[in-house]
Structure formats: C-alpha cells, structure tokens
Amino acid sequence: MGRSVRTSPRGSGRALSEAYDTALLDLDGVVYAGGHAIAHAVDSLAAARAGGMRLAYVTNNALRTPDTVAGHLTELGIPTGADEVITSAQAVARLIADELPEGARVLVIGGEGLRVALRERGLLPVESADDDPAAVVQGYGGPELPWGRFAEACYAIARGVPWYASNTDLTIPGARGIAPGNGAAVEVVRIATGADPKVAGKPLPPMHRETILRTGARRPLVVGDRLDTDIEGAFNGDVDSLLVLTGVTDGARLLAAPPEHRPTYVDADLRGLLTGQPEVAGDAEGGFRCGGWTARAGDGRLDLDGDGAAEDGLRALCAAAWTAGGARGCALDSGKALARLGW
Numbered sequence: 001m002g003r004s005v006r007t008s009p010r011g012s013g014r015a016l017s018e019a020y021d022t023a024l025l026d027l028d029g030v031v032y033a034g035g036h037a038i039a040h041a042v043d044s045l046a047a048a049r050a051g052g053m054r055l056a057y058v059t060n061n062a063l064r065t066p067d068t069v070a071g072h073l074t075e076l077g078i079p080t081g082a083d084e085v086i087t088s089a090q091a092v093a094r095l096i097a098d099e100l101p102e103g104a105r106v107l108v109i110g111g112e113g114l115r116v117a118l119r120e121r122g123l124l125p126v127e128s129a130d131d132d133p134a135a136v137v138q139g140y141g142g143p144e145l146p147w148g149r150f151a152e153a154c155y156a157i158a159r160g161v162p163w164y165a166s167n168t169d170l171t172i173p174g175a176r177g178i179a180p181g182n183g184a185a186v187e188v189v190r191i192a193t194g195a196d197p198k199v200a201g202k203p204l205p206p207m208h209r210e211t212i213l214r215t216g217a218r219r220p221l222v223v224g225d226r227l228d229t230d231i232e233g234a235f236n237g238d239v240d241s242l243l244v245l246t247g248v249t250d251g252a253r254l255l256a257a258p259p260e261h262r263p264t265y266v267d268a269d270l271r272g273l274l275t276g277q278p279e280v281a282g283d284a285e286g287g288f289r290c291g292g293w294t295a296r297a298g299d300g301r302l303d304l305d306g307d308g309a310a311e312d313g314l315r316a317l318c319a320a321a322w323t324a325g326g327a328r329g330c331a332l333d334s335g336k337a338l339a340r341l342g343w
Helices: 041-050 064-074 088-097 110-118 150-160 184-191 205-215 225-235 251-255 270-274 310-325 337-340
Strands: 021-025 054-059 085-087 105-109 124-126 136-137 161-164 171-174 177-180 220-224 238-245 265-266 288-290 293-297 302-306
Touching: 021 171, 021 205, 041 054, 041 270, 054 110, 085 088, 085 124, 085 205, 088 110, 088 136, 088 161, 105 110, 105 150, 110 124, 124 136, 136 150, 136 184, 136 220, 150 184, 150 310, 161 184, 171 184, 205 220, 220 225, 238 270, 251 310, 251 337, 265 270, 265 310, 270 337, 288 310, 293 310, 302 310, 310 337
Parallel strands: 021 054, 021 220, 054 085, 105 124, 105 136, 136 161, 220 238, 238 265
Antiparallel strands: 171 177, 288 293, 293 302
C-alpha cells in the first residue's frame, strides 16, 4: 500500500517537546540567521531541553566542523556539544566509507568539515587528481574556494573516479543575502564532465540515516524552514516534521506544496515546540476551521473568513489547499486569503 497523502496539518494535545524524544533541528532560518539567533530560539530550546527533549542540529553545510558549529551555538546561548551536530559532510563520508576500503584516498573539493569527516571514517583526504584518489567528494567550500578546485574534480572524474557530493542546495543564506550554494558548484562540475554524483545530504536517505545513527532517536521530530530539504527529508525518512516560518518558506509556497513538502505541523517559530498544536476540523459546507478562521477552496481561489491568530488561519488554509490539490500541488489563487493574514 502507498503512503497516504497529507491533506491537513495535524493537531497535538501534548506539547511537541513531550510527544517526541528528539528534535532534529535545521540551523539557518530555524535557530539563527546571518549568524544571529532568531527571536525566541534560545529560550525555546532551553525550555525544550529542560523538559527532557534531546536536541540535535542537522545541517547540509559541509564547510564547518561539528566543533565549530557547536561553539557558535554555545556563543549564542545554546550550550551544545560537538556530538549534537550532524553535518552532510559526515553523511557523505559514511557513504564513501561504505563503498571504499579503509585508508582510501579521497580528493576533497570543499572545506575543513569534509576533511575532518573523512578522517573520522578512516579515509585519507588528498588535494590533487594526481594523488591517485579512489573518489572525489564535493561540499560547500565558502566564497573563496578557488576555481581550480573544480578543475581538479573534473580531471579525476574524467578518469572514471566516482564522484560524491555532500548536498545539492543551490543557494545558501548569508548576512548580505542569498549566495550560491554547493548545488551551484556541483552543477559546474556536472556540466563540464557530464557525470552525476552520489548525493548524501537532505532530503536524501543517507542524511537521515546518519542522523538516526548518531542520535539514537526513537520518536524524532524534524524541525526546519525549507520544504525541499527539511520537510522532504522528513517525508523520505517517514518521520514527523514541524515547519517554522522564520526562514525561506512563505505562505504561498506552503499552500502550493505537493505531498512530499507538506509538514506535519506549522508554527511561527520555535515556541511551537513548547505547545500543543490546534486541530483543523472540516465543516458540513466543505470548509476547514482552525481557531477563529474558516478556509474554503472556491472558484479558482482560496477564501478565508474569521479572525484570530495568523498561524491558525494559515493552518486552515493549508487544509483547504492540500485537500484541493490532492496528490499534486494546489494551483488555486491564495493571494487575498494570505493578505488577510499579513503574508
């Protein structure tokens, strides 16, 4: 039997920090933005941890080591150990180690995070295609990564060396805006070689596997701001998810989401971990109610009536849109309905 299609956010009578044993938290857009903590993140995470929820930080950014990430979080007021940070560098290193013998040479196109992860798995990082590598691994190397590094990857791949990528996120957020991510760099090598890499990071299974192996989570909750990495990764791992509206996802994208991008829960920010989630209920006229709002799929558009918390209105709209969209994304006009909520 196939997986059922989600047509509404789910409610929860218990605080999410009580209903799940481990929060698997994305970083950019969830915990911090531009290096600074997002509003309510520090206090919410402290309260969730004090209540018994384990916290793990799961990032597709392969540049920084877990020690560096943990240090940054600790400076922000979120005490974190390196063992609580899981990176796509670790996921891709395990993927390579599963396929190559211990001590194999791996050509690194990226930063220190990749080198540390490879050594952890007993692999030897090298810098040149002439170092007889058994694999090429590519991860985000920061804005200063020299163009010549892509050439080294191409030389090795052209000789038949297998190619791996930590992740394929096309963009990465920064203090000045959106910059090219590792996915954009992967495309450079793909265009030049005609090859395709094996990819480890979110939303693909190797990253979820790495996260579960390292945390031992039994009832994990993925917490993220991106539909195409965090929420799709939870879908692929068959676990529940919480979308927070502090990052890149806006209301229109959420309402138009196909099934693999529909979160279990939706909330404004990380305070959603500390509360239950309201139920969305259908009515006899085909509408969907949450809080003081009622949403309906009308003639080519979504309609919203009522008043109350904006998040409740968005949850009601999600139910109307996802039900109308079924196994595909909803194409109904949501502009006026979202404008009532300030989106």
